[in-house]
Amino acid sequence: MMADGADRASNQVRTVNPATGEAGKSYTAHSLDDARAAAKAARAAYGQWRRTSFTDRAAIIRKAAELLRARADDYAALMTAEMGKTLTEGRAEIEKCAFHCDWFADHAESYLANEPVDLGGGEAFVTFNPIGVVLAIMPWNFPFWQVIRFAAPALMAGNGALLKHASNVPGCALAIEEVLHDAGVPHDLFRTLILPSSEIEALIKDENIAAITLTGSVPAGRSVATAAGSVLKKCVLELGGADAYLVLEDADIPAAAKVAATARMVNGGQSCIAGKRFIVLEAVKPQFEQALVEAMAVFKMGDPAQEGTNLGPLQSVKARDEIHQQVEKSIANGARLLLGGEVPDRPGAWYPATVLTDVAPGQPAHDEEVFGPVAAIIAARDEAEAIAIANASEFGLGSGVLTGDLDRGRRIAANELEAGMSFVNENVRSDPRMPFGGVKNSGFGRECAAYGIREFVNIKAVHVKALEASKPTRVE
Incomplete structure (x- = not known):
């Protein structure tokens, strides 16, 4: 599922219209140094974002939904030009992204609310804290949905994010960055990287990246899982299907x-x-x-x-x-x-x-x-x-x-x-209200619903108990 449609010459990425075979727009690629700088900046921005309230985050993600709906025709046309999606399916994809944003704006706080545990004394509970900057490696076939699918819950959980999109949809990748920034997501907290696939392993291993999510092919999944495992970083993989x-x-x-x-x-x-x-x-x-x-x-x-x-x-x-x-x-x-x-x-x-x-x-x-x-x-x-x-x-x-x-x-x-x-008696589809993911070579981990937003949090056990007053020592 990884793209092969873009022509990369020096540091330029040029798209190709799949309906005509004609060359499209050209975009300047980032270097690995650019990507590492973005990861460092995202980590710094995360330090502030994680302390914002769910209410403040939700207002921004709801604004993103509003902007997606307002720009639906433009974004559908962009998908058509870069990867050939029909206008009807493109508009439906944008609406699905907007609904997803609204859903997590409304439900993230309840999904991540502390869960009490009875230990028979004191106060015990499980809390769900953000973990840092999530690197997303995404495919071309649903160029908005598969990004928003991870981004809305990741940001609502308090994380930062970097996007490495497929090489044939750079315009879509930059449009997603634009809509999130216009909605109020801090500039450094979410960045799009037009980065060669050859640089992904080094970025995965960067100290400022906390976790990785990939939608792609089985070989891509094996490669990402190997790199992530070598530095003990969590990954969620949604791979192929038959x-x-x-x-x-x-x-x-x-x-x-x-x-x-x-x-x-x-x-x-x-x-x-x-x-x-x-x-x-x-x-x-x-x-x-x-x-x-x-x-x-x-x-x-x-x-x-x-x-x-x-x-x-x-x-x-x-x-x-x-x-x-x-x-x-x-x-x-x-x-x-x-x-x-x-x-x-x-x-x-x-x-x-x-x-x-x-x-x-x-x-x-x-x-x-x-x-x-x-x-x-x-x-x-x-x-x-x-x-x-x-x-x-x-x-x-x-x-x-x-x-x-x-x-x-x-x-x-x-x-x-x-x-x-x-x-x-119906076709399988993804929905923010239901967990999405597979088994065997289709990958592991889940997206959407409470299961998805909890993939990239620290599930922490907390026990609080008052100190018992010590009895004075009696001296004879």
Whole structure:
């Protein structure tokens, strides 16, 4: 999920419009010395910020929400230009960021309130203190949301933050810095760093960085975890996913196909929690194949800057070509193509909505994360085999169950699927009110809700007891 779309020449970063292949704006990169200076300044600013009240912090984060909503059209257009997101999805992303800011402005104090403990004497409680400056290493696919997702709770908890964003969305990264500063976040407390990936390890090890959060690929997660572990710093990792949805024989098949298509096509299929593998019981496989093709065909490639477009380009031609190779290799190894699967003859990073069936082990569509608009249909004999197929993956981020029996769906989602999130009869999504994260190679730690804001605090035990008056020593 890390970007490869920007052209870095000397200390300049130039973006590329994925819809046209044309060069965009150029930005000056920071050096490692710049980054270290920013980390030192952020640590100093944190020393003051951590002593501000929740009320004061909340006023600033609410102002950020207000500014996000006021600038939604501009920020949606910026995402369209840098990574190809449609205007409709871009506006929705900004609104989600604003809601997230409002939520943590309203709930951070209660999430971090002291928790009393009965030790049978004195006063005992658990308190949640900020830990310092959090370094965030973020991807391009949700360039505002994935930053605000960490930043709002981190700042509300009293921490400072530095952002190292993906190289193909520098404008988005600087816009986030701008909106937070305009809202009243102290200048040094939150900074965007346009920094080469080669410098990240050294920044992680800087003494002014307290913790790291990464959303990215499995190799990036391993690299960050290794660097953080070498200096005993905490990290939260949200990595890839190959989310499986079980389509059971008792499901309303046309309705299930619409949920599946929505799950697969969010952000043009470029989402960690997009549905990627649809494990269908053999009894309903033919009906589901037809229904899914109909539901996926609704997504038509179009100019992402035009209203109503529901499928824009992928983030880069390189990413598109890798996805097409995965499709071709899957077909060569036995998968059948039901829809799409052809690279259009036009400039830009375009790829159509695609459906593969008869997907099986040994095919990329089965074994790998396909980060684009490609749905894979996998057959299962019964519920037990469907669950086994879903769990036989290196990933464990999201998962779903499509069924007409809610008790059955609840049981499978809650107890059987090896994933950080399991939704019944709807597509998986992140929400500030629910914990977000995965297991296995999808990473560890949680974002959102009370679980997320507590990732980057010192969970401290405190016991207070009065000194007992000493008895005077009697001298004979």
